[in-house]
Amino acid sequence: MFQVPSLRATLFGAVTILLASLGLATSAEAQACPGPTQTFWKNDTLPDIPTGPLAISVIPGLCEGEGAATVFDLVPGSALQKVTQVVAPFGSAGGASGATAAINLRIYDGVTFSGPQNTPTLGPLVFDLGANTGSNIQVTSTALNTFDLSSFNVTVGASGLGNYVVAFIMEINPNGSCATGFTSNFFTDNSQVGFFCNPAITPEKTSLMLIQGQGWTDATKATVSGVPLCPFFFAGIWAIRACTEAAGPVNPLQVEAASTSTPPGGFLSLTFKAPGFQATPYLAAASFGNTPGTPTAFGVVPLNFDGLMSLSLALPSIFVNFAGLIGPTGEAPGLIFIPADPGLAGLSFYVGFVTLPPPGIAWGISDSLKLTIQ
Numbered sequence: 001m002f003q004v005p006s007l008r009a010t011l012f013g014a015v016t017i018l019l020a021s022l023g024l025a026t027s028a029e030a031q032a033c034p035g036p037t038q039t040f041w042k043n044d045t046l047p048d049i050p051t052g053p054l055a056i057s058v059i060p061g062l063c064e065g066e067g068a069a070t071v072f073d074l075v076p077g078s079a080l081q082k083v084t085q086v087v088a089p090f091g092s093a094g095g096a097s098g099a100t101a102a103i104n105l106r107i108y109d110g111v112t113f114s115g116p117q118n119t120p121t122l123g124p125l126v127f128d129l130g131a132n133t134g135s136n137i138q139v140t141s142t143a144l145n146t147f148d149l150s151s152f153n154v155t156v157g158a159s160g161l162g163n164y165v166v167a168f169i170m171e172i173n174p175n176g177s178c179a180t181g182f183t184s185n186f187f188t189d190n191s192q193v194g195f196f197c198n199p200a201i202t203p204e205k206t207s208l209m210l211i212q213g214q215g216w217t218d219a220t221k222a223t224v225s226g227v228p229l230c231p232f233f234f235a236g237i238w239a240i241r242a243c244t245e246a247a248g249p250v251n252p253l254q255v256e257a258a259s260t261s262t263p264p265g266g267f268l269s270l271t272f273k274a275p276g277f278q279a280t281p282y283l284a285a286a287s288f289g290n291t292p293g294t295p296t297a298f299g300v301v302p303l304n305f306d307g308l309m310s311l312s313l314a315l316p317s318i319f320v321n322f323a324g325l326i327g328p329t330g331e332a333p334g335l336i337f338i339p340a341d342p343g344l345a346g347l348s349f350y351v352g353f354v355t356l357p358p359p360g361i362a363w364g365i366s367d368s369l370k371l372t373i374q
């Protein structure tokens with residue numbers, strides 16, 4: 001659980017660090033977004049491209065399994081956005097370099113807040129690096145660590161909630177312990193000392209914290225054992241940043257499910273939706289992963305070529321109607337019977353499909369849908 005006592009010394013003395021030790025880039029290309037049509041997102045007050053000494057606050061009480069997140073407000077009526085890059089702030093006491101940690105990345109398509117505690121309810125989870133790829137991000141101190149998402153189709157804005165959330169979960173931090181605090185951890189832009197939670201320094205509904213036993217909380221309202229964390233144990237805004245670009249129109253080819261989860265021995269009822277491809281042959285498949293996908297002459301199918309894909313193409317008694325014709329309504333039904341094996345519980349996989357029109361006409365390639373065996 002988030003440790004309160006270990007934070008007091010750090011937040012009463014902001015950590016002053018130099019540009020070089022912070023590991024910030026010295027060019028706009030490296031620290032802003034890589035493309036001229038991309039949008040740069042940040043809430044923190046640190047310079048876009050730092051050119052001199054900076055003061056930050058490392059939050060050493062954040063434990064493994066806990067997380068930091070920032071809410072970015074979208075422009076009303078704007079097009080869907082594809083997240084192309086994210087930045088994770090990871091710092092050490094005194095601005096030291098060389099410390100490392102492993103973190104996970106999650107992106108949510110929006111968040112709403114309710115009640116006097118600004119209780120957050122996160123929107124759809126559109127990307128989970130650990131779940132989607134089985135990997136994590138290694139961050140180093142003291143730096144704004146950049147992670148390229150351009151090869152992933154991470155789209156936000158479809159929920160209609162008007163914002164999106166970039167969250168980093170601390171998985172492995174060898175720089176201390178939860179009982180005593182960590183000398184290296186996520187940091188905010190705070191450089192001031194105060195006795196009250198100042199909304200100008202720590203604005204509401206901007207920085208979120210994932211605390212074990214509590215879930216996600218607004219950092220301005222978070223408490224541990226009844227003790228408010230702001231301002232003595234948390235102040236400022238997480239120095240989390242992102243880049244996006246216009247995502248273009250939504251893919252009309254989709255896999256829909258009556259339910260996206262079922263226990264062993266159950267079944268999953270699917271609909272392959274392909275408007276405009278009536279009477280066209282289709283082929284569906286399943287895979288344990290959807291990135292980097294399988295390249296074809298008509299684009300990348302968001303399913304990895306693995307053992308599950310081979311099984312889904314060879315076992316029509318389990319993967320029912322995974323080949324056929326799109327019906328007159330632009331849809332086709334599918335069904336997956338899950339074997340009654342308790343060892344399958346907790347397993348996740350993806351399903352997608354392609355349409356196969358006559359030669360000379362491009363395939364249609366659906367998005368993939370994540371399904372889970374409970």
